[in-house]
Amino acid sequence: GQSLEQPSEVTAVEGAIVQINCTYQTSGFYGLSWYQQHDGGAPTFLSYNALDGLEETGRFSSFLSRSDSYGYLLLQELQMKDSASYFCAVNEAGTALIFGKGTTLSVSS
Amino acid sequence: NAGVMQNPRHLVRRRGQEARLRCSPMKGHSHVYWYRQLPEEGLKFMVYLQKENIIDESGMPKERFSAEFPKEGPSILRIQQVVRGDSAAYFCASSPESVGHEQYFGPGTRLTVT
Numbered sequence: 001g002q003s004l005e006q007p008s009e010v011t012a013v014e015g016a017i018v019q020i021n022c023t024y025q026t027s028g029f030y031g032l033s034w035y036q037q038h039d040g041g042a043p044t045f046l047s048y049n050a051l052d053g054l055e056e057t058g059r060f061s062s063f064l065s066r067s068d069s070y071g072y073l074l075l076q077e078l079q080m081k082d083s084a085s086y087f088c089a090v091n092e093a094g095t096a097l098i099f100g101k102g103t104t105l106s107v108s109s
Numbered sequence: 110n111a112g113v114m115q116n117p118r119h120l121v122r123r124r125g126q127e128a129r130l131r132c133s134p135m136k137g138h139s140h141v142y143w144y145r146q147l148p149e150e151g152l153k154f155m156v157y158l159q160k161e162n163i164i165d166e167s168g169m170p171k172e173r174f175s176a177e178f179p180k181e182g183p184s185i186l187r188i189q190q191v192v193r194g195d196s197a198a199y200f201c202a203s204s205p206e207s208v209g210h211e212q213y214f215g216p217g218t219r220l221t222v223t
């Protein structure tokens with residue numbers, strides 16, 4: 001069956017670095033995406049990894065290891081506005097996304 | 110460039126009524142996806158459409174639910190004879206040709222069934 005596992009909650013302080021892990025088990029795999037969602041609003045795309053390695057986009061980086069079926073999202077220089085839910089999602093067949101249940105990140109001052 | 114638009118933002122229906130949710134994709138996007146999200150849960154894929162075609166409806170319940178994306182006008186997700194369990198947030202997303210991993214989401218429609 002399909003499953004994506006990620007921690008349900010993570011807490012950190014402003015300025016810190018936090019890593020949100022995601023392990024997946026799907027029948028197909030094109031790549032791993034990360035989305036951010038504030039307070040049930042529209043999810044917004046953060047990053048995508050199709051190949052092994054690290055992708056960096058400003059304060060956010062994402063990593064993928066296809067052999068380990070594992071990836072992570074790294075958030076640096078945390079700000080209060082980064083408090084949100086973060087979802088990993090697998091592009092299984094090149095079309096629809098399979099989402100994890102999300103990780104709620106709380107950033108405190 | 111306007112983003113993905115959904116309406117209504119909030120919809121209240123009594124059990125047994127019909128709910129119609131509309132989605133206008135971003136300009137230039139021909140691929141539309143519908144997802145459902147329950148509180149404290151991730152988004153669950155329902156259906157993927159291109160203009161006038163349903164490409165993948167594997168996530169959609171076989172009964173009471175239908176979707177369309179006509180040649181002209183928005184995509185419609187239709188739920189007939191709603192039940193309390195249909196209460197959820199329904200998100201629409203769109204993507205450019207063959208770029209399914211980067212999807213642009215609308216603000217969602219919150220459906221409440223009383």
